[in-house]
Amino acid sequence: MKNRIISLFKKRIVLLDGALGTELHKLGMPDGVSPELWCLENPNVLSDLHLKYINSGSDIIYTATFGANRLKLSLFNVKKDVSDINKRLALIAKEVSSGCLVAGDIGPLGKFIKPFGELDFEEAVDIFKEQIKGLLLGGVDLFVIETMMDIQEARAALLAVKELTDKFVITTMTFQNYGKTISGNDPISSLITLQSLGADAFGLNCSTGPQDMVKIIKLLKPYSNIPLVAKPNAGIPTVLNNKTTFNMSPIRFSYFGEKLVLAGANFIGGCCGTTPEHIALLNKKIKNLKPIQPKNKKFSILTSPKKFVEFKDNFIVIGEKINPTNRKELQEDLKKEKFTTLRYLAKEQEKHKASLLDVNVSFLGVKEKELIKKAISVLVNITELPLVIDSSDLNTIKEALRFYPARALVNSVSLNKNTEELLSIIKKYGAMFIILPISKKIPKDFKEKKDIIKEIIKIAKKFGFTKEDFIIDGLALTISSNENSAIEALKVIKWANKVLKAHTTIGLSNISFGLPKRDIINRVFLGLAKKAGLSSAICNPKDNKPIKNKIVEDLLFAKKGALEKFIKYYSKKSTKTKKVSVSIEDRLFNAILNGEKDIIVELLDEALLKFKAQDILNSYLIPAIIKVGDLFEKKEYFLPQLILSAETLKKAIEHLKPHFEKENIDIKKGKILLATVEGDVHDIGKNIVGLLLKNYGFEVIDLGKDVKSKKIISAIKKYLPDVVGLSALMTTTMLNMKKVIELSKRHKLNPKFILGGAVVNEPFATSLGASYAKDAVSAVKAIENLVKK
């Protein structure tokens, strides 16, 4: 049967059926019922609909089992017979099929699966298996996994099919008009992940009309080794006379059918809103068109649920830092199953432009198999980078590959008694792997490494792997124990690159172990390895910029006396201070302008040798913050820049404070009372105003948030402020501003009020006799004016 489907799509476009759900509604299925149970009660309606699609030319019809899984049926009080329901619905389709192929339809479970949801991954696989067994008993010819919103669910369903049968299986996901699934999965990563896992065809259904699908099919075609599927809705739903309709006519739909073929779709049908008429016209339009066959092009692509990384001409940096060896903090965290350090290391490496993250959680006293799944759960939720599963334990790799919701790289396969078993696991889950040239003993030179690599490739080929599926590690060992280590590793890289035309990698930092100035050695070695054709490195992403250095090159090439020369040179080398030519006045001004908090104190100390504190403040710091305010008002600066400058000034004023006291200077311009009114817990806006006011020399008394009106009144009595600033973010709490102002009048207190906050506007403030400020800078200006009055 599988061969029949293959020969069918090689000859022509395979026509799928159209919508079942929307058509069943038209045929009398009421809302709120289980479509599966309703179909069993009305088998003739379903048979007729199947027949209509067959008569329209469909080569494949889908069983009405979209929601026939344990979870969805339980919503209709079906506790057992799930398998039987699937079998009976498959039989209804089979009875009328007369030569047309019947696909067992598998829809989503309605729950998100770990690591993205609550449902356990193995439980999801079991639920799918229960449905699949029933469909097999009903005699389906192939399977279709459809409308998947999340890659992990698609993987669970695909694995369930593959573990029960070798029948042809189509997997389609549902991408929104912005080109991603609801879960953020992008089409190419999804294709690569599922294609590697053994899907026989991949594509899209539902969510969008055919126009949007044309774009995605075009995008997928260059990466696809399997036929592509498009089952669009009849356009985007529109509302007419209070009723929603899928407005694309059968003629227009069939026009896009042609476009889909030209973009590279091999299986085409219709989803929500399409009818037998849509399919019949589509058939007419596309039946004589020649399909574009999938190219059997090989790729070296790794994926995460949201991103793919291809080994091509680009250099790939594999972040090495998630490894507990010599990282005590990570070890302590992992022991307690805390993942704070792991998160930090992941984000830090991502920030420094790592392309992949190596994940190793192995050390004494932990259950590696369980821990790696937990680490994967954390990582896939915080980073988009594809992961490299780094372990020497076969079961850990197996568990990790089964669970990782994408296509991983395994680090690594070496030559030992487990090589075949490990390769069979990697094959099953469609991963890539690193070949590490190690057997029972460490190879002493290039020749021994080459022999091991060749042997591993020979075994890999038996499993159907090609050179695009693996990456060869040059095996860098420290030059402190073997002075020829760099030379031998470079030879492997050169050979793998030129002769095998395979991708290569290296554990970069191993080369410098035990030596000083490791970063310099690593970076020089990286430059040499890149020259030899290195395509990736497992390294600290901060060390990924190659440099040239004659002394280190001599060391790496084991030149006589190079080590002594290296140690002598680097122990002597001292850092030279740069000569600064910009004046201290300009540097002070710029430090405020650019928010350089870290250097302001140092600059002030230098300036105090030349100027009085008051002159520094009035001549350089205040003009700089005024300039910042101007830039903010013109929108040339945005809020974080304003705050950074304000914080720098705050730090400067704090540092100058003792000098003001010495110079007997009072810089206070006035007293301001600030509060977020009762019932409101938002206060960041008010705090920004407070910070700026302090910068401008005001004394600020901040009462905090959710402050009762009475407390504000007591504070006015106590502090006698020049101005009271009130803040509120909600329409429901801004009325408390009115309460405060009225209460202050009743107590015969007459401070000036200024109001602000997201919902407050000028008319509201004016109606209460208060001033208004739209943002922090205008608040400061308004308060300066109020104090002057």
Place this chain on the structure above:
Amino acid sequence: MLRFFDSIHIDIPYQDIYKRLGYREGVTKIEKEDNEFKNYILDGLQFIDLKAVALRIPIKKINIDKVYFKGNLIIKSKLLVSLLSGCVEMLCIATTSGKKIIEEIGKLEKKDFARAVVYDALASEMADFCFDWVIGVFLQELKRENKELTKKRISCGYSDFSIKYQKKFYKILNLKKLGISITKDYMLVPEKSAIAVLGIKEK
């Protein structure tokens, strides 16, 4: 049936975060793709713990200013009446960016305010986009039931839809399970937690 969402995936809405912070395309003079504040956003993500819960409540009857729901819930609001007119159910959604980010903002306000401001914008936008994500999940599922959602969503405190109903939704949605509490003034704590409702219509 309450549906809890513990693992929510949204792309970082950089554009909206920058906009909230006052960034104006073509005017603000900072490299959008490569500046230290973008790193703040990435750092802040580790403190974001997006969670959501949703519930579909069947509508029994709607009159001029009240909506009667299954389970004896009655809400008096002309705004809600207008939103739910023609609907068969109401979809209630609550989202939160979690407690950790708010605690972190609190700590940072004293030592690194610029970072605190960026985290605040990140938390606000993530919580907002979280609504869109949950709505996306329901849109996908409702299509199969031949139903759809109203384009608009509203929250307690809008117009005559009293803030007091927030307490009722708090209980119905079991927001305690999401780590959210409610003040006597009906504010959800931690900040960046919100409730909104939409209507479900038959197509």
